[in-house]
Amino acid sequence: MQQSNLPIPRGWYSVLDSDELAEGEIKRLRYFDRELVAVRDADGKPRVFDAYCPHLGAHLGVGGQVEDGTIRCPFHGWRFRASDGACVEISYAKRIPPAAKLASWTTEEANGLVLVWYDAAGRGPDWQVDPISELAEEGWLRSARLEWTIHTHVQEILENVVDVAHLKYVHGAKSVPEYRERSKEPGKLHFSLESPDSEDTDVTAFLWGLGVARLRYEIGIPLFELDTQTPIDADQVEARTRIYLRDLGSAEANESATRAVVDELERQVDADIRIFEHKRRIETPPLCEEDGPIPAFRRWAGQFY
Secondary structure, eight states, X not given: OOOOSOOOOOEXXXXXXXXXXXXXXXXXXXXXXXXXXXEEOTTSOEEEEESBOTTTOOBTTTTOEEETTEEEOTTTOOEEETTTOBEEEOTTOSSOOTTOBOOEEOEEEETTEEEEEEOTTOOOOSSOOOOOGGGGSTTEEEEEEEEEEESSOHHHHXXXXXXXXXXXXXXXXXXXXXXXXXXXXXXXXXXXXXXXXXXXXXXXXXXXXXXXXXXXXXSSSOEEEEEEEEEEETTEEEEEEEEEEEOOSSHHHHHHHHXXXXXXXXXXXXXXXXXXXXXXXXXXXXXXXXXTHXXXXXXXXXGGO
């Protein structure tokens, strides 16, 4: 794919699932064309920092250690408080330089995700990712987690969801579904895709920016997807899908349902990736009237730039 002329949009993005960050661990990350590290502070809250020590540039994710709520640099042993990145100890120095502080990222934990706020202009968040009610209820299982690295821009992935016509020609739907906007507010969009053909699947989606989405399919069993799209850089995205299934009563039934969903999802995503990685973004396309959801989505997405 040719490089996108869109920058990385502002918003909340997942950098880890909560179960991937243990207390006492430093996790090396690369997103937003930056090297980052994630740790949990003394209270167990996730924190994300730029990876390089401000002293002489050592990478804290390569040999750094978590000690008593601090991050110790592997190069000169400087210790930075994990809650805010402030340097609290230089064992061989009489005073700590005022600028000795790690660059930190606004971080939240929600819905089993470690989320960071990205804004190239340095502005803080003006909306939040809402709790998903099912995750507070008993009986819901995360039955699968899938991951892809896709050479595309992050907006292309969610714009693809509202591109109703491609569902017939790429994914084999018998008819083109109707897009219905349910609600819209700063940072958030709720819509459904309703098929006139009873053999096709209706979809209900809730988007938090361009980084987090919940998709529910009407397929006869209770499940939903929690999808995240996180820019590695302007033209490469880490896409993750977590399948949540309400317990069907036995391990065999859960496994069988999950396998069927995963097989179909992998087939569908592979078909999309084939398009994503060879297409070119056209900023002012000659759309027909039935392409209406695409310009509406682009207008909504414009708030993130």
